[in-house]
Amino acid sequence: MRKYFIIFWSFFKIGAFTFGGGYAMIPLIETEVVKNKKWVNKNEFLDILTISQSFPGALAVNTSIFIGYKIRGVLGAILALLGTILPSFLIILFIAAFFMQFRNYYYVNLIFKGIGAAVPMLVLIAVVSLSKSLKKDYINLFIIVATVICINIFKIHPVITIIIAGIYGYLFLRKRVE
Template structure:
């Protein structure tokens, strides 16, 4: 029981102090649940991230809910969900109540400029961390290149890429049995 309350507090802190969305949170979540507490393995974490991207909704909420469920069933999932969304909810309420007074404040503007400069680097850390778990072979390299081209240059919707990748995996990545 202490583990799931500890998990709630960890997700609450990550949610409260991470700007830039889920991709900025991924390395922090991984550091806590995989490296520090060893609640799940690196491979399990990667699988959770991949599955979470396939579900609708906020990625960090999906990731943390899956982790919470793995650690504590339904109660763990609920606490993980609350730990993830409560900080944003509270922060948005506070900002909304004071925003009109501070939106043109020079110092607040500088703070947000500094935060916005750090966010892309947090996303890059997540990409590097997750890429370490991918097998290094030509097939995966080709899939990565095709995915980037389809999303960036041909403007495919990411959901379509996920569906096509799932179909590809189903038909071409099965291990031969027998």
């Protein structure tokens, strides 16, 4: 029973202290499950992230479900999910109940401005961490540049870009893996 509580508590802490969505949570999840708890190794974590991104839903939620399932089955997945979403639910409930009274307070606005400034750095940390394990070659560089061009210049939806990259990998990179 203690192991299940540890799963819940680990993801609860991540959910409680992360602002900025799933990508901002990646460094915290990685630190907790790869470095601190050693539930998965770095390569398994990257595989879980890849799978989590390809499923509908929030990245952090999908990742927590996969990790919870990997280490303790269905109950582990449920507890990891609850640990991830419960803090946000409680915070939103609290804000909905009391925010209208505080929304114009100077110090409350300063707090949100500080949090807003930190979130892009959490996303950058996730990018740097993930890029460290990426094989440095021309094909991956091509995929990165093509993805940036597709999304930022041609305004192709990220989901379509991911599907195209997956098809490209399947058609042209399978000989490299086999």
